Amino acid sequence: MSYQVLARKWRPKLFSEVVGQDHVVQALKNSILDEKVNQAYIFNGTRGVGKTSIARILTKALNCEKHIKGEPCDKCDHCLALNENSLIDFQEIDAASRRSREETMNLLETVPYLPASSRYKVYLIDEVHMLTKESFNALLKTLEEPPPHVIFMFATTEIDKVPATILSRCLQLNLRLLSEEEITKQLSKIFKEEKISFDDESLKIISKSASGSMRDALTISEKVVSYCSGKLKKEDVQTLLGIPSEEKIFTLLDILKDKDSKGLYEFFENFDENDSCQNLLESLMKSIQEISLMQFSPDKESNLSNYAEMSPEYLQLIYQIGLSNKMYFETSSDPKGLLSMTLIKMIAFCPEEKKNFKPSNLNSMKDDSLFDWDIVLRKIDLSTLLNQVLSFSSAKKDKKNLIISLPKEKIERINDEYKKEIASSLNIYFNEILEISYDSNVDLNKTPAFIKEKLDLKNSSEAVEMITNDEGFKKISSEFKTDIKNISKK
Secondary structure, three states, X not given: OOOOOHHHHOOOOOHHHOOOOHHHHHHHHHHHHOOOOOOEEEEEOOOOOOHHHHHHHHHHHHHOOOXXXXXXXXXXXXXXXXXXXXXXOEEXXXXXXXXXXXXXXXXHOOOOOOOOOOOOEEEEEEOHHHOOXXXXXXXXXXXXXXXXXXXXXXXXXXXXXXXHHHHOOOEEEEOOOOOHHHHHHHHHHHHHHOOOEOOHHHHXXXXXXXXXXXXXXXXXXXXXXXXXXXXXXXXXXXXXXXOOOHHHHHHXXXXXXXXXXXXXXXXXXXXXXXXXXXXXXXXXXXXXXXXXXXXXXXXXXXXXXXXXXXXXXXXXXXXXXXXXHHOOXXXXXXXXXXXXXXXXXXXXXXXXXXXXXXXXXXXXXXXXXXXXXXXXXXXXXXXXXXXXXXXXXXXXXXXXXXXXXOOHHHHOOOOHHHHHHHHHHXXXXXXXXXXXXXXXXXXXXXXXXXXXXXXXHHHHHHHHHHHHOOHHHHHHHXXXXXXXXXXXXX
16 A cells, blocks of 8 residues: 555654653653563553554563663564564454453463563553453453563553453553644644645644544544645635634624624524534634633733623523533534524523523522422423433532432432533523532432322312312212212222
């Protein structure tokens, strides 16, 4: 193959080439120099930040014939063999496709054998969290007391799914997301070497879109370079990636600042159907975040300075509304309609105009002694499942702190997505950002389910009493020698 994609061509081969993970690189180099090599390593981080790349470089450094200050020479037979994926003492396994206990046992059967030509035999298991419970159990004993010639290296994007018994036997190294500046600097270096022309704004857009992943940045670059024929321009990059222009974001900020419902209507009348509604909302939220931060550093120059007079409370509120609605774009069949309703809600829930809150709501916000969890649950907008689960809960509110108490078996059903939905609905209802926590100290007498059951019983008793006292019913019951209880049973 004559052409190699940028992500593979520019994959780091030395510790010095790794971008943004200095804390991990320095720790590994020191351990090599001090000859304090661990028996097992686990690299944790999101996609494209260098987990397997660093593991491969560490393997080279450990087996290198003449490493320099912990850095592999990249010239000896062992280094060249690993670069060409032909080092027989190095096995890279994908746990997603080889996750069963039988496959793990087959791998462990090769552990006792000495390396063919290297100092260490290295097993690198990528996406280790995908292994089954039985596979992890099979690893435990070997991982605790491996032969001196064997080193295990694991890479994972979901460290919480790896059993604690495995983590306790490994040296854990957490890789961080790269900053936009670090990605921009590396892209600039790569584009110059590849003789690709670019402007600074194009690099900034790609760096933001990469969300801290260097591999994502290079993958996006491949697409952009192909589209722009090797000449990157800001407008072309924005068009390809669906990034809205600054003018559109400023228009939306003006609409929110002035509570201009007419302007919002005109905005959607002239809406470009090719624009990504989700990207538009995300860009708007980033601008709101920048405005909020700018209010704490007024001397900082910014093209968003005109919006610094927006109240911090309003900025927090509309950011929370955007955050809660963003999750629905993936499943929505009408993203434009979802975006329009999100922006309408941002205008409607204005701190200065509490027109969407009833007086009872305002009283409950001002006086915690009037807080009624049953009324709150009936007023806020939650999914049917959440309403059912929370009907067995009680709650206490103290200023901005809200404690929701649920039975233990119910708490387990409240995942992070549900917590976000609850927080968003409550923040909108109370018109403030609440600190919400959960415990199992539920007061059963104050749960909406108990209150409803009590009310139903009361209504039933009143209905029985009313029918029993009816003269017509008295006459019928005396003739048939029966009463209301017997009739209800039948």
